[in-house]
Amino acid sequence: SFSQDIDHILETQSALAVDLGGTNLRVAIICMRGNIVKKYTQPNPKTYEARIQLILQMCADAIRDAVVLNCRILGVGISTGGRVNPQEGVVLHSTKLIQEWSSVDLRTPISDALHLPVWVDNDGNCAALAERKFGHGKGVENFVTIITGTGIGGGIIQHHELVHGSTFCAAELGHIMVSLDGPECMCGSRGCIEAYASGMALQREAKRLHDEDLLKVEGMDMKLVEPVTAVHLINAARLGNSKAEAVLNTASTALGVGITNILHMVNPSLVILSGVLASYYQAPVQHIISSRALSSTQGIKIVKSDLEEPALLGAASMVLDYTTRRIY
Amino acid sequence: SFSQDIDHILETQSALAVDLGGTNLRVAIICMRGNIVKKYTQPNPKTYEARIQLILQMCADAIRDAVVLNCRILGVGISTGGRVNPQEGVVLHSTKLIQEWSSVDLRTPISDALHLPVWVDNDGNCAALAERKFGHGKGVENFVTIITGTGIGGGIIQHHELVHGSTFCAAELGHIMVSLDGPECMCGSRGCIEAYASGMALQREAKRLHDEDLLKVEGMDMKLVEPVTAVHLINAARLGNSKAEAVLNTASTALGVGITNILHMVNPSLVILSGVLASYYQAPVQHIISSRALSSTQGIKIVKSDLEEPALLGAASMVLDYTTRRIY
Numbered sequence: 101s102f103s104q105d106i107d108h109i110l111e112t113q114s115a116l117a118v119d120l121g122g123t124n125l126r127v128a129i130i131c132m133r134g135n136i137v138k139k140y141t142q143p144n145p146k147t148y149e150a151r152i153q154l155i156l157q158m159c160a161d162a163i164r165d166a167v168v169l170n171c172r173i174l175g176v177g178i179s180t181g182g183r184v185n186p187q188e189g190v191v192l193h194s195t196k197l198i199q200e201w202s203s204v205d206l207r208t209p210i211s212d213a214l215h216l217p218v219w220v221d222n223d224g225n226c227a228a229l230a231e232r233k234f235g236h237g238k239g240v241e242n243f244v245t246i247i248t249g250t251g252i253g254g255g256i257i258q259h260h261e262l263v264h265g266s267t268f269c270a271a272e273l274g275h276i277m278v279s280l281d282g283p284e285c286m287c288g289s290r291g292c293i294e295a296y297a298s299g300m301a302l303q304r305e306a307k308r309l310h311d312e313d314l315l316k317v318e319g320m321d322m323k324l325v326e327p328v329t330a331v332h333l334i335n336a337a338r339l340g341n342s343k344a345e346a347v348l349n350t351a352s353t354a355l356g357v358g359i360t361n362i363l364h365m366v367n368p369s370l371v372i373l374s375g376v377l378a379s380y381y382q383a384p385v386q387h388i389i390s391s392r393a394l395s396s397t398q399g400i401k402i403v404k405s406d407l408e409e410p411a412l413l414g415a416a417s418m419v420l421d422y423t424t425r426r427i428y
Numbered sequence: 429s430f431s432q433d434i435d436h437i438l439e440t441q442s443a444l445a446v447d448l449g450g451t452n453l454r455v456a457i458i459c460m461r462g463n464i465v466k467k468y469t470q471p472n473p474k475t476y477e478a479r480i481q482l483i484l485q486m487c488a489d490a491i492r493d494a495v496v497l498n499c500r501i502l503g504v505g506i507s508t509g510g511r512v513n514p515q516e517g518v519v520l521h522s523t524k525l526i527q528e529w530s531s532v533d534l535r536t537p538i539s540d541a542l543h544l545p546v547w548v549d550n551d552g553n554c555a556a557l558a559e560r561k562f563g564h565g566k567g568v569e570n571f572v573t574i575i576t577g578t579g580i581g582g583g584i585i586q587h588h589e590l591v592h593g594s595t596f597c598a599a600e601l602g603h604i605m606v607s608l609d610g611p612e613c614m615c616g617s618r619g620c621i622e623a624y625a626s627g628m629a630l631q632r633e634a635k636r637l638h639d640e641d642l643l644k645v646e647g648m649d650m651k652l653v654e655p656v657t658a659v660h661l662i663n664a665a666r667l668g669n670s671k672a673e674a675v676l677n678t679a680s681t682a683l684g685v686g687i688t689n690i691l692h693m694v695n696p697s698l699v700i701l702s703g704v705l706a707s708y709y710q711a712p713v714q715h716i717i718s719s720r721a722l723s724s725t726q727g728i729k730i731v732k733s734d735l736e737e738p739a740l741l742g743a744a745s746m747v748l749d750y751t752t753r754r755i756y
């Protein structure tokens with residue numbers, strides 16, 4: 101039947117999605133419906149050469165697997181940290197979070213090697229595209245997404261479209277500053293919400309407390325060999341460690357004030373939090389907004405993303421939306 | 429001739445512009461070319477009743493004068509502090525800067541009394557409209573304006589149009605927070621750029637220094653009777669008063685960090701500073717941006733407005749643009 105034919109197309113038409121983060125390089129086969137058929141993860145190499153090498157190799161592996169999995173790959177969508185010119189498929193500039201990653205043409209080498217069309221955008225922007233196509237952003241005219249991973253990224257949708265700005269530097273929401281001084285950020289400035297509230301920032305504070313022997317609490321089991329992370333900080337705070345609580349309070353306040361700044365600037369009707377720390381931050385951010393935002397924005401909804409992998413799904417959506425438009 | 433006819437139309441077709449600020453209530457007759465034909469200034473009354481009364485009286489006086497001045501008034505444009513629903517002509521909410529000024533329908537009583545169409549928008553938004561029609565914003569797709577008066581207002585133009593947001597709270601640029609704590613703001617929050625860098629904030633600091641007898645410097649003539657203002661602070665700093673310098677440094681840094689946040693969120697190609705402190709802030713803001721903004725926005729132009737009265741001219745432009753569109 102016709103509906104079975106459509107089902108078949110939705111099953112087999114797929115995208116290769118690549119996500120280049122501060123820690124990992126991930127590749128996924130994602131079908132038209134947004135299902136992640138297969139996913140590959142490696143540490144993101146520290147040099148340009150090794151990174152491009154690994155992207156090509158992981159993509160080639162995935163393309164081979166896609167044949168067996170009956171997925172027809174329509175193109176490659178790449179989500180990356182840093183400022184991106186999506187028209188050219190070029191990474192313009194990245195912070196120290198991803199080294200050797202400025203003025204990098206990603207489209208040409210990858211398209212040449214894989215014989216597939218390539219789309220590229222910033223990771224926070226990709227997360228917003230994912231919410232628009234698959235998540236809470238469906239049909240919402242104006243919304244903002246904030247993704248907390250190693251760093252903090254964001255995307256702004258206005259009139260159903262991404263805001264890229266005049267030099268592709270809009271929605272750099274991790275680098276909203278909420279302090280005239282504050283902790284140093286990977287971007288070279290200080291007091292950015294990424295420097296207060298990202299996974300990396302919490303890990304820095306967790307390590308500092310651990311080094312001063314202040315992270316331990318009764319009931320918390322921590323082997324000296326395992327790396328200290330944000331999770332230890334959150335667990336310590338839950339078990340009553342006041343130093344850990346203070347660090348997390350500052351982080352939540354910084355993120356909440358940063359998001360309030362977004363409300364006062366673009367006034368979306370919805371803010372979507374995603375990434376590993378989203379469920380932790382949701383309540384305190386809502387609280388900060390209710391005490392610091394102008395009353396006209398108090399009706400804002402702060403929700404947690406339902407999507408497992410916003411950056412990868414958004415990278416895929418660039419391929420799926422474009423090729424869909426072209427084919428039908 | 430036809431060109432003389434057009435000249436005549438441009439001379440005589442006029443708007444009544446009203447600006448409701450934290451200190452003054454101003455009304456002006458402004459012709460199609462943007463010339464301010466006549467201007468009226470009164471202190472902005474503290475109560476709703478007295479304010480509406482005075483607006484009506486000043487407008488009636490101006491309409492009478494307009495006949496003599498050969499200006500045909502096409503309508504009334506109102507610029508006001510606070511959040512405004514321009515579709516309804518209603519002030520939704522104001523900070524303590526303008527008291528008794530929330531949920532105020534301006535259009536109905538003024539239109540009924542004067543028998544003229546009425547347009548209303550936020551003062552910062554009006555300043556942006558003025559720059560678009562008469563100033564540095566002509567033909568610029570994405571720009572932002574910041575107006576420093578008693579408070580701080582702003583407007584964002586994207587794709588040549590104002591950004592109002594989902595609840596008319598976009599571009600509340602005075603309430604961008606650049607500190608997790610910081611000085612108290614009229615909006616009820618803390619650390620807003622208005623609380624650091626507005627005329628009111630500088631006056632507060634000037635008074636504080638004066639009360640502690642720290643504002644005096646050799647060569648500065650200050651009678652005890654005159655009210656202490658931002659001007660005394662700037663003069664004291666120029667004459668080497670290090671306390672005054674420190675206050676102004678903090679104010680400039682706060683404004684610069686706030687504007688950098690705007691660059692990282694909407695990434696305009698141009699920022700226009702207006703208001704009494706614009707020429708003072710231009711250089712330090714540029715300096716802060718060069719040390720704290722992401723490299724992809726470093727090409728931003730920070731200019732000082734050429735317009736004598738951005739809020740009034742923007743209020744007039746709502747009338748002139750709309751009626752022009754309707755007539756021709």
Ligand SMILES: [Ca+2]
Nearest residue numbers: 224225254271
């Ligand atoms: Ca972004």
Ligand SMILES: [Ca+2]
Nearest residue numbers: 552553582599
């Ligand atoms: Ca505004």
Ligand SMILES: [Zn+2]
Nearest residue numbers: 275285287292
């Ligand atoms: Zn930063």
Ligand SMILES: [Zn+2]
Nearest residue numbers: 603613615620
């Ligand atoms: Zn404020």
